[in-house]
Amino acid sequence: MKLRYIVYIIIALVVGYLVFNKIWGGNSKEAAGGKDGGGAGGGKEAKGGKGGAGKKGGPVSVKVMIVKDTTVINNIDVTGTIDANERVNLTSQTAGNITAIYFKEGQRVSKGQLLVKVYDQDLLASAQQLTYQAKLAKQVETRNKALYEKEAISLEEYETSQTGVNTLKAQADLIKAQVARTEIRAPFSGVIGLRNVSPGGYLSPQTSIATLVNMDPAKVTFSVPERYLSLIKPGSKITFTVAASGKQYPATVYAIEPAIDAASRSAVIRAEAPNPKNELTAGSFAKINLTLDQIPKTIMVPTEVVVPDLKSSIVYLVKNGLATPTPVKTDLRTDTKIQITEGLKPGDSLIVSAIIQMRAKVPVVVKGKNKK
Template identity: 65%
Template sequence: MKIRYIVYIAIALIIGYLVYNKLHGDNKKNSTEQGGGGGKNTKGGKKGGPVPVMVQIVKDTVINTTIDITGTIDPNERVNLISQTAGNITAINFTEGARVTKGQVLVKVYDQDLQATLKQNEYQITLAKQNEFRNRTLLEKEAVSRQEYETSLSEYNTLRAQADVTRAQIARTIIRAPFSGIIGLRNVSPGGYLSPSTSIATLVSTNPMKVTFNIPERYRSLVKNGSKITFNTAGSRKNFTAIVYAIDPAIDPASRTVNVRARAANPNNEITAGGFAKINLILEKSPRTIMVPTQCVVPDLKSSKVFIARNDTAYAVNVKTDNRTDTQIEVTEGLKIGDSIIISGIIQMRPKVPLKIVKVLH
């Protein structure tokens, strides 16, 4: 009896499953057929309708080709002051960190022995000159031989040359500023012994300053004497300008770069020597250039193309491109001023596709 009830229950479950599957299967099929038909109709509607797009009117654009590089800042002139002679320092005539002028006496070295030698030479020159004059007079009267006269003349000239040597030695005991500038910290003291290997101080000329930097080889033809650069330093938020005045004629074979040097005015000493310069270099300015959004340009096997809108219809135009920025690309051929270039819906664009212009950018 119990087995019979189990069989009845199993048969009922099977029949219920078949009925449920029949009813829901038919509904799903009908829904699919209806959905498929609707999809075809919708697809057909999209295919035949205009594509909504935004367009941009092509116009002239000023484009600057710039690169950001780093450089070093150097003084216009810099020299390590040393003496050409040895001796005790008798005077120091400058203040550390002060401005000095060209020709100003900075240090004086003992020269009393040289002064005495010069005075002795001058006495000997006076006597030799008198002797030369006397022998010249006697030679005219044929009272002395020409050999005697030439001997006295040679003695006179020799003493004059010795005096010139002594004067040169005395001049070397005076250290002067070779140019106007700011003198640094001194390394000597009054009374100390100064030798040619001793550094006295460093003299720098800080106005103007030199900015030296390297540019890639491919930009060499775009940089010329007179080119303007803008830079700033870590010690100041101010932007400074400099003018290129020298370009190395050779390319560094290791880095493939060219050394360039510019001169920056520094009347207020705002630029510090030895610092780094963050440089913005304008390489080229094209006043009549067509720039379009990068996404507008569709690459092709042989060229690139863009789509323009004309009479609410899309047309493909082959173009040639050149410089790029982060968001734009330069078009050198294929477009003209006033064209309406399509900037949205590019993936749906095909030649002769009908358009619905929703926005125009100028």
């Protein structure tokens, strides 16, 4: 029994020693290591802190543009449609069988040229009959006039013969008009399109014969925003291109719609373009460049140098080797430049590079000048 207790006591002492040594021995090493490491680390940190405090960033290398006045032509680009000067769908005023067609598809025709003839033999026969009747009635009227002058017949009988002559003349004029309706003629000069009828076919007033188009001059129809309407007037010049050709065509504004479209807030404008070679086709899509006005003296700068601010826009100028933010007011924009109306003056050195690094009073060194 005693031996067993002695063993238990020895084991407990050993375990207690191990636990004590693990806890207190480890803490002592950590403390010692912390002391030594802390000193070394502190020395490094102090060294690093000294180096950071002693080194400053150098000036930013930038390019500048010397601000100057320039002439700006205020243009806008819009889209439009090429229209025919005159366009008509040819139809007949009378019904009947087609006896002849006098045009070829795609042919240029002149005003008044006969294009289609409809059967008119019955009308011609009626006209011939009226001619004979009118001739006889005229002879009767002439005799009655002589008799009336000799007081051989009454005035009433003479006037009756006169009425007969006039009635037959009116009927002849009616037949003549009906015969004219059997002839379909070109109402204006132009190019005739594809025909929809054939000789011998029955033609009614609802039948489309072909389309006649006059494309010289061509009409260019487009819309412009309401804000530009006061700058456009009849006589204003435009240029445009079409997909079928890279060539630029000139045109002159001749009419402006008096009312503004309430949905788009734009006005419809029509211009006239010479087209002697028929290079322009009705219905084509047109890209239009419209010259609104010319500003003889203003400042234009690259768009990317203008930085939006809370209240306005700013640009950076070089003054005494430092970047200086300067508020500006802008107006017109082009693809690459923007107009400055206030804030800059000729001779200012405008920073045009490294804009993202610019802040107030950042030191800068000019490495080059932008000539644009």
